[in-house]
Amino acid sequence: MKNIAVIGAGTMGNGIAHVFAMNGYSVALVDVAEEALQKAVATIDKNLDRMVRKELLTEADKQSTLDNIRTSSDLPKAVADADLVVEAATERIDLKLEIFRQLDQHAPPKAILASNTSSISITKIAAVTQRPGQVIGMHFMNPVPVMKLVEVIRGYATTDEVTERIMELSWRLHKVPVEVNDYPGFVANRILMPMINEAVYTLYEGVAGVQEIDTVMKLGMAHPMGPLQLADFIGLDVCLSILRVLHDGFGNPKYAPCP
Helix, strand or coil: CCEEEEECCCHHHHHHHHHHHHCCCEEEEECCCHHHHHHHHHHHHHHHHHHHHCCCCCHHHHHHHHHCEEEECCHHHHCCCCCEEEECCCCCHHHHHHHHHHHHHHCCCCCEEEECCCCCCHHHHHCCCCCHHHEEEEEECCCCCCCCEEEEEECCCCCHHHHHHHHHHHHHCCCEEEEEECCCCCCHHHHHHHHHHHHHHHHHCCCCCHHHHHHHHHHHHCCCCCHHHHHHHHCHHHHHHHHHHHHHHHCCHHHCCCC
């Protein structure tokens, strides 16, 4: 596996591109917006500079990483020689399904198609392709260059071979892969989002203020960041979207988002 295409140049996409490029892979970073691509490269450059200052990388390492990244707004051309495509678009099922239809049409037949989705069914995504056995979840954590975890999600049809290859690849990226099955929210967000939702309810019901809630969880539960601060870091829109996936997927009122 040598050529990687990353679809989406937002926070997650540029972080994923950064990690692959830093580990010697040739990366095509794809987005429909040229401005997003320019911003992504600037962010990667800034993050690499920080690593150089901390003596985690040399200037030569930084330049090599940047040289490994090319940007494109032409998806068919960008994925034409990809061994692996990692989709990191906005967490919307309609958008992801449309992207995977295009990837299935334009990526090489042997290419693995991965999604960085944080909650949406890999099986549902795979169903719009002619290669469901080669579709898998590869859920990186934000900020990608720093966080070690990758949730590797097997869809109903994902083959053992594809799963093993993605697990091995994750180790080569100096990440720690954890294999999970395809349930709404997987492991990370099935546990995290109800906690954030309860924190929002605690605020909504007037039990305590924002700082007080976060302080209790940081000092009392040894969390590095309080749940409300974390919700802001993730994005309230993303949290709401994931809670809706959990609520719709399980049909259980305990996942209903706080009004």
